[in-house]
Amino acid sequence: MAKNKPSKLKARLPRGFVDRSAADIRATEAMLAKIREVYERYGFDPVETPAFEYTDCLGKFLPDTDRPNAGVFSVQDDDEQWMSLRYDLTAPLARHVAENINEIQLPFRSYRAGWVFRNEKPGPGRFRQFMQFDADSVGAPGVQADAEMCMMMADTMEALGIPRGSYVIRVNNRKVLDGVMEAIGLGGEENAERRLTVLRAIDKLDKFGIEGVEQLLGEGRKDESGDFTKGAGLSDEQIERIVAFVIQSLKISQLAKTYARNTGYSGNPKLVSAAIGELSNYVLPQSSGAEGVDELETIAELVSAADYDNGRVAIDPSVVRGLEYYTGPVYEAELLFDVTNEKGEVVQFGSVGGGGRYDGLVKRFTGRDVPATGFSIGVSRLMTALKNLKKLQADEVVAPVLVTVMDGDTASLARYQKMTQELRAAGIRAEMYQGNWKKFGNQLKYADRRGCPLAIIQGGDERAEGTVQIKDLIEGARLAGEIEDNVTWRESRPAQVSCPEADIVATVRRMLAEQAEDRARQDGEAGASQ
RNA sequence: GCAGACGUAGCUCAGUUGGUUAGAGCGUCGGAUUGUGGCUCCGAAGGUCGUUGGUUCAACUCCAACCGUCUGUACCA
Structure with a gap:
C-alpha cells in the first residue's frame, strides 16, 4: 500500500485574488x-x-x-x-x-x-x-471640463440602470479644504503632514461621527480593541473651527442627498448658492481657498444650466478624496440605496467611483503645465x-443543445458530429458529448447539470427509421416531481418527441423558442409579485 | 502594520478531565439500471487533526513560535 504518498502539490489561489465565473x-x-x-x-x-x-x-x-x-x-x-x-x-x-x-x-x-x-x-x-x-x-x-466629467458620471450611472434619485455625484474642491486649514494657521510646507491627518480625520466622519473626528483632530482616538490612533494635535480653537466647517458640510451634504432623492425640486440652485455663500466664511479672502469657492460656484452654474443639478450632481463640501495628487475639483459617485451583503446585513456602500483634477501629474515628466x-x-x-x-x-x-452518443463506431460518430455542425450552422449553440459515451445515463446527467435545454438522441432504432429523439430537459425535470419510482421515470421517457432527421434544426429551434417564452413569462410573474 | 478570535474530510461541523482504530451530514465516485437526468437503496474513496518544535508513558486535546482565515483599527495613490 502506498503509505508514503507522493506529497501532492496543493492548488491554491494567492490571497486577495479571485477566479471569475462565466456568469461574472x-x-x-x-x-x-x-x-x-x-x-x-x-x-x-x-x-x-x-x-x-x-x-x-x-x-x-x-x-x-x-x-x-x-x-x-x-x-x-x-x-x-x-x-x-x-x-x-x-x-x-x-x-x-x-x-x-x-x-x-x-x-x-x-x-x-x-x-x-x-x-x-x-x-x-x-x-x-x-x-x-x-x-x-x-x-x-477650465472647470467646465470638471463639470462635464461629473455629468458624464451621472449619465453612466443611469446607463447602468441606477435610477435618478438613487445616486448622486458629489462635488467638492481641494482648494476649499486647504483654504479652511490655511485660515486656521495650518498653511505652509511645515504643516503638510498635519493637513493630511486633518483630512483623514474629516474623511472618518461617516464612520466615527463628529465626536470621533474631534478626537482625531485633537489628541487621538482609541478603538474598541484598545488600539490608539494618534491625532492631529490641534488646539481647541482650531478643532472648533474645523468641526464647525464639518457640521456645515454635513448639513449641506444631507440636504444635497435629500434633493437627489426628490428629483425635480426647483429650489436647488438657491440651495447651492446659499451653501457656497456659507463656505466663504471659512476661508481667507483673496486666497486659493476663495478661488476654490469660486470654482465650485462656476461648476454649480454649469451643471445647473445643463439641468444636471436636478438630482444628479450636487455640491458637497464634505467630500474628501485624493489626498495626494488632486489639485482642484474632486468628485465622487455615491449610491443612495441600501446595499445588503451576503450575510443579509445592510452595509453603507460609499462611493463606486470618483475623480478630480490633477494638474501636476503630467508636469512631473514634461516640466510644462498640462492640466487634466x-x-x-x-x-x-x-x-x-x-x-x-x-x-x-x-x-x-442558454447552455448548448447536447447531441448524445449512443454508438461509438466512426460512422456513427460522424453522423453525430454532422448533426452538431448543422445545428451550429443554423446559429444554435450545440455540442456533441465528448466524455465516455458507453454510460448513456451519464450523458443525460451531464446535460442536466450543465443546464442543457435539449438533448438529441439517436440509437440504432431511430437511425433505422431516419429519426431522432429530442428530449426537453427542462420540462422533463419538472415532470420528475410527479413520478416516484425510477422504472416509471425511465420508461415513460418524459418530455421527449420524435422527429425526422431532416427536421432537427426546425424542431430544435421551435422548442428553444417555446422555452424562451416560458422563461419570459416566469420572469414576468416573478417581477409582478415583488 | 497593530489588537483580538478561530484553524478537524471537497463543504458545514461533532470529538468526553490528555487514553489506544478521529466521526456525522452534504458533496464526489461506483453499483442496483449494456438505450434515458430526478427520487430511493447499497457500497467505496477521501484526514501528516494548519505547520514546526516542546511537555508527557500517551497530544486532535496542554505550551510556544510560525503560517492562514475572520473581526476591529491603521494605510489606501
Whole structure:
C-alpha cells in the first residue's frame, strides 16, 4: 500500500485574488459595454497602457528601497530597473501623454478599462486585483471640463440602470479644504503632514461621527480593541473651527442627498448658492481657498444650466478624496440605496467611483503645465451594488443543445458530429458529448447539470427509421416531481418527441423558442409579485 | 502594520478531565439500471487533526513560535 504518498502539490489561489465565473465575466462585459457607450457619446476614444510600468513613473510610491513591495507589486527587470504593476490607471495615462506629448493633440479625451493591483491586506469585497474604468481630459484647464466629467458620471450611472434619485455625484474642491486649514494657521510646507491627518480625520466622519473626528483632530482616538490612533494635535480653537466647517458640510451634504432623492425640486440652485455663500466664511479672502469657492460656484452654474443639478450632481463640501495628487475639483459617485451583503446585513456602500483634477501629474515628466481632470469607476464594486439592485442582467446565455452518443463506431460518430455542425450552422449553440459515451445515463446527467435545454438522441432504432429523439430537459425535470419510482421515470421517457432527421434544426429551434417564452413569462410573474 | 478570535474530510461541523482504530451530514465516485437526468437503496474513496518544535508513558486535546482565515483599527495613490 502506498503509505508514503507522493506529497501532492496543493492548488491554491494567492490571497486577495479571485477566479471569475462565466456568469461574472458576461455580466462584467455587459456593464463595460454600457459604460463605453456613454464615454464614446461624449467624444472619448480608447487608449490602453500595459499592466507594468517602471516604478519611478508610477509616482511617489516607490522611493522606499527597504520595502519596494509596500503597496505595489514590484519586480526587478534584468537590467535591475524596478518595475511595478500599476495601482491605478491615472499615473500610466500621465506617462503615456508625457511620452507622446508631441504627437498628441490636446485636449486629449480618452478612456480605458483595465485591471489594477494593490499589494495590501485584502478583505471581504476588497481584492488585490480589481478593474477600473477611467475617462480623462488632458490639457483641459477650465472647470467646465470638471463639470462635464461629473455629468458624464451621472449619465453612466443611469446607463447602468441606477435610477435618478438613487445616486448622486458629489462635488467638492481641494482648494476649499486647504483654504479652511490655511485660515486656521495650518498653511505652509511645515504643516503638510498635519493637513493630511486633518483630512483623514474629516474623511472618518461617516464612520466615527463628529465626536470621533474631534478626537482625531485633537489628541487621538482609541478603538474598541484598545488600539490608539494618534491625532492631529490641534488646539481647541482650531478643532472648533474645523468641526464647525464639518457640521456645515454635513448639513449641506444631507440636504444635497435629500434633493437627489426628490428629483425635480426647483429650489436647488438657491440651495447651492446659499451653501457656497456659507463656505466663504471659512476661508481667507483673496486666497486659493476663495478661488476654490469660486470654482465650485462656476461648476454649480454649469451643471445647473445643463439641468444636471436636478438630482444628479450636487455640491458637497464634505467630500474628501485624493489626498495626494488632486489639485482642484474632486468628485465622487455615491449610491443612495441600501446595499445588503451576503450575510443579509445592510452595509453603507460609499462611493463606486470618483475623480478630480490633477494638474501636476503630467508636469512631473514634461516640466510644462498640462492640466487634466478625470475619474475612475470601480467596476467590481459597482457590480456588487448592481447585483443588489437587481439591475445586473441575469446570465441569458442558454447552455448548448447536447447531441448524445449512443454508438461509438466512426460512422456513427460522424453522423453525430454532422448533426452538431448543422445545428451550429443554423446559429444554435450545440455540442456533441465528448466524455465516455458507453454510460448513456451519464450523458443525460451531464446535460442536466450543465443546464442543457435539449438533448438529441439517436440509437440504432431511430437511425433505422431516419429519426431522432429530442428530449426537453427542462420540462422533463419538472415532470420528475410527479413520478416516484425510477422504472416509471425511465420508461415513460418524459418530455421527449420524435422527429425526422431532416427536421432537427426546425424542431430544435421551435422548442428553444417555446422555452424562451416560458422563461419570459416566469420572469414576468416573478417581477409582478415583488 | 497593530489588537483580538478561530484553524478537524471537497463543504458545514461533532470529538468526553490528555487514553489506544478521529466521526456525522452534504458533496464526489461506483453499483442496483449494456438505450434515458430526478427520487430511493447499497457500497467505496477521501484526514501528516494548519505547520514546526516542546511537555508527557500517551497530544486532535496542554505550551510556544510560525503560517492562514475572520473581526476591529491603521494605510489606501
